[in-house]
Amino acid sequence: xxxxxxxxxxxxxxxxxxxxxxxxxxxxxxxxxxxxxxxxxxxxxxxxxxxxxxxxxxxxxxxxxxxxxxxxxxxxxxxxxxxxxxxxxxxxxxxxxxxxxxxxxxxxxxxxxxxxxxxxxxxxxxxxxxxxxxxxxxxxxxxxxxxxxxxxxxxxxxxxxxxxxxxxxxxxxxxxxxxxxxxxxxxxxxxxxxxxxxxxxxxxxxxxxxxxxxxxxxxxxxxxxxxxxxxxxxxxxxxxxxxxxxxxxxxxxxxxxxxxxxxxxxxxxxxxxxxxxx
Amino acid sequence: xxxxxxxxxxxxxxxxxxxxxxxxxxxxxxxxxxxxxxxxxxxxxxxxxxxxxxxxxxxxxxxxxxxxxxxxxxxxxxxxxxxxxxxxxxxxxxxxxxxxxxxxxxxxxxxxxxxxxxxxxxxxxxxxxxxxxxxxxxxxxxxxxxxxxxxxxxxxxxxxxxxxxxxxxxxxxxxxxxxxxxxxxxxxxxxxxxxxxxxxxxxxxxxxxxxxxxxxxxxxxxxxxxxxxxxxxxxxxxxxxxxxxxxxxxxxxxxxxxxxxxxxxxxxxxxxxxxxxxxxxxxxxxxxxxxxxxxxxxxxxxxxxxxxxxxxxxxxxxxxxxxxxxxxxxxxxxxxxxx
Numbered sequence: 001x002x003x004x005x006x007x008x009x010x011x012x013x014x015x016x017x018x019x020x021x022x023x024x025x026x027x028x029x030x031x032x033x034x035x036x037x038x039x040x041x042x043x044x045x046x047x048x049x050x051x052x053x054x055x056x057x058x059x060x061x062x063x064x065x066x067x068x069x070x071x072x073x074x075x076x077x078x079x080x081x082x083x084x085x086x087x088x089x090x091x092x093x094x095x096x097x098x099x100x101x102x103x104x105x106x107x108x109x110x111x112x113x114x115x116x117x118x119x120x121x122x123x124x125x126x127x128x129x130x131x132x133x134x135x136x137x138x139x140x141x142x143x144x145x146x147x148x149x150x151x152x153x154x155x156x157x158x159x160x161x162x163x164x165x166x167x168x169x170x171x172x173x174x175x176x177x178x179x180x181x182x183x184x185x186x187x188x189x190x191x192x193x194x195x196x197x198x199x200x201x202x203x204x205x206x207x208x209x210x211x212x213x214x215x216x217x218x219x220x221x222x223x224x225x226x227x228x229x230x231x232x233x234x235x236x237x238x239x240x241x242x243x244x245x246x247x248x249x250x251x252x253x254x255x256x257x258x259x260x261x262x263x264x265x266x267x268x269x270x271x272x273x274x275x276x277x278x
Numbered sequence: 279x280x281x282x283x284x285x286x287x288x289x290x291x292x293x294x295x296x297x298x299x300x301x302x303x304x305x306x307x308x309x310x311x312x313x314x315x316x317x318x319x320x321x322x323x324x325x326x327x328x329x330x331x332x333x334x335x336x337x338x339x340x341x342x343x344x345x346x347x348x349x350x351x352x353x354x355x356x357x358x359x360x361x362x363x364x365x366x367x368x369x370x371x372x373x374x375x376x377x378x379x380x381x382x383x384x385x386x387x388x389x390x391x392x393x394x395x396x397x398x399x400x401x402x403x404x405x406x407x408x409x410x411x412x413x414x415x416x417x418x419x420x421x422x423x424x425x426x427x428x429x430x431x432x433x434x435x436x437x438x439x440x441x442x443x444x445x446x447x448x449x450x451x452x453x454x455x456x457x458x459x460x461x462x463x464x465x466x467x468x469x470x471x472x473x474x475x476x477x478x479x480x481x482x483x484x485x486x487x488x489x490x491x492x493x494x495x496x497x498x499x500x501x502x503x504x505x506x507x508x509x510x511x512x513x514x515x516x517x518x519x520x521x522x523x524x525x526x527x528x529x530x531x532x533x534x535x536x537x538x539x540x541x542x543x544x545x546x547x548x549x550x551x552x553x554x555x556x557x558x559x560x561x562x563x564x565x566x567x568x569x570x571x572x573x574x575x576x577x578x579x580x581x582x583x584x585x586x587x588x589x590x591x592x593x594x595x596x597x598x599x600x601x602x603x604x605x606x607x608x609x610x611x612x613x614x615x616x617x
Contacts, residue, residue: 158324158404159453166408167421167449173409175399175526206528257528 052221054138059230060100060131062119063274064093067238075121081238084246088187088195093121093237094170095181095267096150096163097131102141102221110137116150116163118170130230141221144231148268149180149209152202175255180208181264183240187247195247197240199254199264202222203234208261210268219276232274239270279593306531308332309389312466314502318389320403320461325454327462330441331399333615338452340614343431344424345417349373352410352456352577355382358613361543361606362386362463364523368472368554372416379415379520381554383539386465386606390506396536396552399526404457409546421449428452465542467605474502487597488502494584495594504541504601510577512537513570514551522552534575545602559598563591 064073067082075090097119100112112133119129154160155177170179180201200206214233222231240263241247251261306329311318325331329616338344340353355370356362362385364370370382380396394400400409408472411424419427428434429447439445441455473476480488491499500506511534518524524533536552550556556565563586570576570583586594606612 156401158402158457159449159450161448165449166405167422167425169422171405172410173412174395176401177407255525255528267528269385 034139040276046226052222054223054225055135056138057228058221058223059228060097060133060144061128061232062097062130063127063229063232063234064121064124064129065127065234069234070234070236071103072127074124079238081241081246083238084189084241084248086187086189086241086247088185088189088247090121090183090185090187090237092182092184095119095148096170097146098150098154099145099147101135101145102136102139102223103143103145104139104141105220108139110141112136114162116154116165118161118168136223138223139226141216141223143213143215144221144273145211145213146209147209147211148271149200149264150178150202151209152207154178155202162234168201170198172255177215177256181267183237185266187251189246189248189262190251191248192251194251196252196254197260197263199260199267200256203256206257206261208256208264210265212268212271214271214273216276218274220278221276222278227278229276229278231276234270234272234274237267239266242266242269282428283606306332309462309464311384312464314471315387315466316390316502319392320389320457322458322461325404327458328441330437331455331458332462334437334441335455335457336612337437338613339459340457341429344419345409346373346419347433350417351486352407353415353614355446356385358609360384360488361465361546361603363543363547366548366557368549370416372413373418376415381480381549384543385460386463386542386603387503387540388463389461390503393537397523397526398509398537404453405451406460406530407603409610425449425452458613463606465603468542468603471603473600478600481596483593483596484600487593487595488600490586490590490594491597494586497579498538505538508533508538510538511573511575512551513565513573513576513580513583514555516571516573518573520552527594531575534573541598542601543579543603543606545605559595560591563594567591 065071066073066079073079073090075093078087078089080087097117098115100115100117101172102110104110117131119131121129123129152165154164159166164178166173170182171177172179177200179198179200181197183195183197184198185195186193187195199208214231216231221231223229240252243262243266245263245266250259250263254262306327309322309327325382338352339356340351342348342351342354344351350372355364355372357365360366364382368381370378372378383396388403388406391403392398392401394403394406395409400406408421411419412421425447428438434447435445438447438451438455442451444451469478469480496504498506498508498510509532511522515534518534521533523535523537524530526532544550545559548557548559550559550562555561561607566580566584567586568583570580
């Protein structure tokens with residue numbers, strides 16, 4: 001460091017002029033290269049990538065059911081909780097599904113980039129909400145992993161885009177972090193007539209994001225360029241009120257903590273793999 | 279060097295005329311890390327400051343259209359003449375005359391701030407404005423509604439386009455523009471800074487105050503920013519109407535704790551404490567000397583208070599005055615832009 005400084009001071013004017021000319025020449029070269037590369041045609045790209053990996057499309061279908069009988073579940077529809085007998089109806093059910101990965105029999109993994117999705121029961125077609133995954137590497141997959149919620153990194157990295165846009169209203173402004181699961185509705189048993197669960201929190205001991213893995217139980221998900229296979233999962237929102245929870249005792253949770261973590265873990269416990277449709 | 283830049287500019291202009299508009303890459307140095315400051319926390323590499331982005335953030339900061347019914351702007355409660363704190367009121371007033379719950383802090387050196395608000399509940403400078411924008415007692419507007427509104431204003435789509443390359447206004451670009459402006463506000467022009475650089479000789483009273491401050495206050499208000507960024511209960515109340523840090527952590531051991539603030543510009547940002555209960559520095563020092571109230575989470579360092587004589591208090595206040603950065607108050611880069 002010191003040597004370099006001394007050396008620098010010892011340059012003569014002539015040397016400096018030479019260096020300046022050299023700098024300009026270098027800059028001119030760099031600009032020429034930049035010129036050539038920045039305005040290249042699109043078809044150059046296919047040339048440089050002669051054998052693109054085969055990709056396909058797929059769906060994950062979340063089928064919402066109610067209770068052990070797997071009765072119909074719909075928003076704004078009267079439901080009776082099979083355990084507590086509470087009469088309730090959902091007006092909102094939204095949750096994050098993130099960090100989706102597929103495993104194949106060789107132990108290889110396909111990882112979705114920017115893997116953040118909101119499943120919104122508003123978008124149910126029949127009983128299902130589907131997520132569309134594109135550019136999945138072709139292959140035979142034997143299992144899927146994902147997170148219900150958002151990983152801690154994206155909770156601490158400033159403003160995010162896409163499904164993580166704070167304008168999605170799945171974000172706490174005063175206590176930074178994503179609301180992983182929003183469940184709202186009415187209940188006859190609740191002291192205020194409603195239940196409002198805003199569940200989140202990425203810090204231990206009350207982290208409310210759940211890492212999930214489902215083995216396809218001998219079936220394989222076949223991804224290829226021309227097919228649209230799907231993974232069917234069953235989600236049972238009655239499971240929020242498991243292990244002693246009720247809307248009477250717990251009408252509102254709207255910050256991270258033990259309650260949020262327990263309710264989120266109850267909900268995650270309801271996610272089961274049902275079948276593959278190739 | 280100039281020739282190089284000129285060549286580069288010409289090359290840029292001629293080479294990509296048919297490309298889509300790209301975000302500006304011009305060098306614009308409004309943010310510099312003072313030599314005597316630690317490394318900043320916020321990394322502008324992910325949100326490079328450009329003249330267009332900074333000026334857009336500056337305009338947004340002072341624009342009342344960011345609130346419901348165009349009633350208040352960020353600058354309404356963060357006034358440059360008060361080092362971007364409110365106008366000497368304990369609690370700030372938002373839309374429809376609604377009063378907030380805590381005192382508005384001064385805004386400077388935010389690039390060195392790890393957590394925001396009196397309870398540290400907000401963990402990143404970019405998402406910090408979401409709280410005041412959406413809070414019903416502050417600007418009271420939903421993000422989606424605000425984006426719609428700005429998108430339909432005549433000038434904003436173009437200005438976002440110039441700053442970020444897209445005329446479609448997103449939450450991300452809105453907040454990044456605000457982070458470029460607010461993050462660039464650096465307060466390093468106080469006499470204390472000049473003293474550190476060997477450019478100012480303090481008075482006898484200021485030197486005595488500095489020594490007293492080091493001995494009695496720097497345990498919490500240490501370092502060149504006069505804060506250890508911790509949360510502490512400084513003995514204001516026996517019972518807590520505001521749980522402070524405890525509300526965020528859900529840990530009762532944190533009840534009644536609040537952020538140890540930087541003391542830069544402290545003489546310009548009265549009143550003091552999270553609820554603005556003390557109007558003068560004299561009242562603050564009286565509190566630490568004689569007014570500490572016992573409670574379960576009281577900071578151990580304050581169990582017996584910090585006994586000070588009246589002369590010692592005066593000397594400490596003389597020192598605190600040296601933390602005022604009058605350059606900041608008149609820095610036109612950060613002032614409200616002409617309409």
